[in-house]
Amino acid sequence: MASINPISRSGWSERRAPGLKDFEAMASEILAGLPDDLLLRCGHLQISLADYAPDDVLDELGIEDPHDLLGLFEGQGLAQGGDAVGTGQMPNRIWLFRRPILDYWAAMDETLGDVVAHVLIHEIGHHFGLSDQDMERIEAATER
Numbered sequence: 001m002a003s004i005n006p007i008s009r010s011g012w013s014e015r016r017a018p019g020l021k022d023f024e025a026m027a028s029e030i031l032a033g034l035p036d037d038l039l040l041r042c043g044h045l046q047i048s049l050a051d052y053a054p055d056d057v058l059d060e061l062g063i064e065d066p067h068d069l070l071g072l073f074e075g076q077g078l079a080q081g082g083d084a085v086g087t088g089q090m091p092n093r094i095w096l097f098r099r100p101i102l103d104y105w106a107a108m109d110e111t112l113g114d115v116v117a118h119v120l121i122h123e124i125g126h127h128f129g130l131s132d133q134d135m136e137r138i139e140a141a142t143e144r
Contacts, residue, residue, distance in 0.1 A: 020049045023098050023116065030117045038124075044091040045127055047120070051099045067100045071119040073126030094123040 018026075027047050031039065052066045063069050075092030096119060105115045125135040 017102055018098075018112070020051070020098055023049050023096060023101075026113055026116045027096060027120055030113075030120050034121075034124075042124065042127065045124070046091050046093040047096070048093055049096050049098060051097065053095065053097055066097075067103050069097060070100045070104060070115075071096050071123045073123045075127070092127055094120065094127070096120060096123075 024047075027049070031047070053063075053069045053072060057072065058064070058066055058069065061069065072095040073092070074095060075090065096116065101115055101119060102112075105112045108115070110118075122135055
């Protein structure tokens with residue numbers, strides 16, 4: 001009698017890395033789960049996805065390895081008077097970079113949904129004008 005491969009019973013042998021559409025669905029679910037007051041204050045914020053940040057963005061930020069940038073806030077934060085979209089002005093945008101997020105997830109003991117949520121919420125913090133240090137303090141306080 002042939003033995004059954006335990007990996008195929010778990011379903012992992014048939015799975016593939018989630019694509020951009022899967023990431024878009026995860027980001028949408030995470031956004032929908034945010035408190036309404038926070039979501040309303042996000043205004044015209046757009047969420048975009050790509051496999052990696054463009055080379056010019058990495059160069060501007062001084063990042064050599066494209067896997068080092070999981071997400072990016074692009075625009076003018078609310079604290080700097082952003083969010084009102086005028087003629088010729090691009091709306092504030094959050095970028096999620098799929099391949100770096102997948103690499104980070106593979107190296108950590110977290111669910112993929114938790115990693116995507118962390119990156120998305122971190123970048124939303126930039127939209128509100130919070131510094132990385134401010135967000136680290138908030139995250140540390142909520143983990144207790």
